[in-house]
Amino acid sequence: MKNIYFYFTIISMLIIFGCTGPKSLTKKGSKLSEAGMYKEASEYFMRALNARPDYVDAQVGLRFSGQKA
Secondary structure (H helix, E strand, O other): OHHHHHHHHHHHHHHHHHOOOHHHHHHHHHHHHHOOOHHHHHHHHHHHHHHOOOOHHHHHHHHHHHHHO
16 A cells, blocks of 8 residues: 555645656747747746756857747
């Protein structure tokens, strides 16, 4: 019974932390940028850079969407 709770806790943590990685935030920012929502896209790119400052895709996306906004 204790193993079930342990595995449930581990899986829950992986889902929570896995969904907010810089790659997924950059992907959401790119979709918003393609839709013309540049201010919102910039916010997602900034969140991705807060998570990982050296992420090049987020830097490029932020530069592009920032210039458009």
